[in-house]
Amino acid sequence: MNLQKAWGILKENGFKETTKRNQILEIFEGDERYLTARDILDVMQKDYPSMSYDTVYRNLATFVSLDILEATELSGEKHFRMHCESDHHHHHFICMDCGKIKEIPLCPMDMLxxxxxxxxxxxxxxxxxGKCPDCK
Amino acid sequence: MNLQKAWGILKENGFKETTKRNQILEIFEGDERYLTARDILDVMQKDYPSMSYDTVYRNLATFVSLDILEATELSGEKHFRMHCESDHHHHHFICMDCGKIKEIPLCPMDMLxxxxxxxxxxxxxxxxxGKCPDCK
DNA sequence: TTTTCCAATAATAATGATTACGATTTACTA
DNA sequence: TAGTAAATCGTAATCATTATTATTGGAAAA
Structure with a gap:
């Protein structure tokens, strides 16, 4: 998903365009890895030293509820990334080194x-x- | 897995037989649901009011490392249950109401x-x- | 432009799960 | 039964996350 589409969804649902919100989305647009709330805060605090966790968590929750981001739990921490473009249901290989993902076209529920x-x-x-070819 | 087999594994690996350890295992033997560290502590503190978290977490980690227990992360909390007897690789349906599980004989990795x-x-x-037939 | 409204944010503080650690006790060994 | 290493206690620290309240800022009306 790109910034433009994300803002379309946000506007449709009555969310205001704020600089912080936009910058959080920009981080995800430019990074295909799964990121934690802390990752986001660390980047944001370079520009906004007073940025609070609350803002990060609230916005991440908003984005997930609108299917702008997708979330998963890795080793006890919530991780987030831009929602996939693909329209068909799929799953992910996740590289535990670099955090990058690869789509797996199959779903085990089909064989249930x-x-x-x-x-x-x-x-x-x-x-x-596991490890992606680059990290192996 | 039953108590006897669990103790066999523990003894093999040089762990001492303590009453606390035994009672934690008994809880798991008598409960097929996924339990949290707090669940264990709550039960244990009826008999041992001074039981500490350290003891619970340390033992749970030990049991998992020896494949006596299996663990999974459900809504941000680690949950534990006795390792399945089944010798063949399988997965689980987990009832989000009662915590009971049902084995799923298929593994998606076979179709990868x-x-x-x-x-x-x-x-x-x-x-x-989801919900098991009893909870539905 | 100015005002006004309400969502968004900041600045904490609180909570809940987990880990850490020195002091003490206990289980096994000799 | 005494010695020793492991296990446990009691407590505090840490880490992620959520909650609270006051303040700020975006956007629409005046």
Missing amino acids: GAALPAYEIDNHKFEIY | GAALPAYEIDNHKFEIY
């Missing part, structure tokens, strides 16, 4: 068949961890 | 094919979340 009769399935997580 | 050439795959996570 009748393995869970009478169960209510609300969600699923499939992620592969 | 050549989707990740030149990548080093160290680990993967596949979990399905």
Whole structure:
């Protein structure tokens, strides 16, 4: 997703255009890795030394709820990245060295068949961890 | 896994048999749900009011490292349960209401094919979340 | 442009999970 | 049964995250 599309979604939902918000989005646009709230704060505080955690967390939550960002939990910390452009459902390989991801086109739910009769399935997580060719 | 087998592993690795350790294992043996460190402490403090977090966390980490317990991260908290008996690799459906699990016999890695050439795959996570028939 | 309104932010403080550490106790060994 | 290393206690520190309240700033109306 790019900045323009993100702002379209934000505007549609009545969110104001602020410089901080914009800069957070710019960080994600220019970085394909999964980033933590702290990562964002560290970058932002170069320009805005008084930037607070609250602002970071609040905006990250907003972005996730609007599907501008996607989130996952890696080793106990929430990590965020721009939502994928791809329109089809997919999963991710995540490089534990550089944090970059690669899309995996398959979804295990397709092969589930009748393995869970009478169960209510609300969600699923499939992620592969390792090292990308560059880091190997 | 049962208590006896767990103690076999612990003894093999030079760990001492203590009442606390034993009681933590008993809790897991009698509960098929994923439990948190706090869950364990709450139960233990009925018998040992002075039981400390350190003891709980240290032992949970020990048990996981010896494959006596398995761990997963659910909504930001580490959860633990007895390692499955099944000898074949599998994954879990987890009921977000009661915490009980159901084994899923399939593994998406089998269908991965050549989707990740030149990548080093160290680990993967596949979990399905929802409600079990009892909680639905 | 100025005013006004309300969302957004700053500046903490609080919370909840986890880890750390010196002092003390306990389980095993000889 | 005494010695020793491991285990535990008691407590404090740390780390991520959330909550609170006062203030600021964007945008629309006057």
